[in-house]
Amino acid sequence: MTDSVRVIGVSALHGRVLAVDRVDAVFRAGAVTAVTGGNGSGKSALVAVVAGVHPAAQGEVVRPPGGVALVPQSWSADRPLPLSVRAAVAMGRWHRRGRWGRLCTADHAIVADAMERLGVTDLAGRQIGALSGGQRQRVLVAQGLAQRAPVLLLDEPTAGVDAPARAWIEDALAAEADRGTVVVHITHDPASVERAGYRLHLEAGRVAAPVPPTAGAGIGVRS
Structure with missing residues (x-):
């Protein structure tokens, strides 16, 4: 697990609102993880904390050396x-x-x-x-x-793009994971969730369990 990203008891604020609430998770090297949840569920805040561009109110994120690449929407x-x-x-x-x-x-x-x-x-x-x-x-x-970078984080990389662009992007993410990279992307697209190796589903800033049956259940379970 030394090349993976570990999120340990992380909470984060968005203004005065608790956006991420005591999240524990492991984002695996060599795999694509889809982060899902409704609007306001804490997806972007969690990814920003993992990227190191938003402070955690508590907890810690353990990253492999070499930096993080963050791709905005x-x-x-x-x-x-x-x-x-x-x-x-x-x-x-x-x-x-x-x-x-x-x-x-x-x-x-x-x-x-x-x-x-x-x-x-x-x-x-x-x-x-x-x-x-x-x-x-x-x-x-x-x-x-x-x-x-050993960690690649993306905020809805396929949102609003056509099918050919989506295919190019998803193929590239899969190839990057094959290189051993930690690949994490936020998505609302069921097809993208299905293609990801793992899923982390958030509700109200917390990890939700169980997640819908089509995507497995819990953290670290293949979709």
Whole structure:
């Protein structure tokens, strides 16, 4: 379990509201885990705590060394636009080289691999703003893959995309898990839940048990 992520008694606040309430969970290396639950169930807050971008009010998260890649649901308004697809994916290497550092040959190879895995190689020279929503989302996931972190967290990566884009993204997540990465994504899509190896279902900030029979029951049970 040394390469997995362990969540131990974690609670977290959203403002003054308890968003995550004493959650215990294990996100396994080499597997895709779907985090599910209704609106306000604490999914995004839990993933933010696991990513280290939101503080835990209590408890702790034990992560493998090497950092965490966090892929948001969409491009935020403060992203530096316009920029090309290749440049956007290359941003995933900034944590290694710094924003102004030059990418080495290995970095360029990683960027090219991430673009190929998401089917955006032929879009490399196009501007992000000129892409469809599904294309932009694939570029965003490719940027996450380019980080080559041992933990990959995604907030609804297939929300609002068409079937081909969904297939590219889900295939890439499965391949990333096959590399030994901890892959965790929030989803409302039953097909994505079915494809994931494991499911963590939240209700009112707590792990719910049992979960619907189609997705197994409890933590660490295959879907």
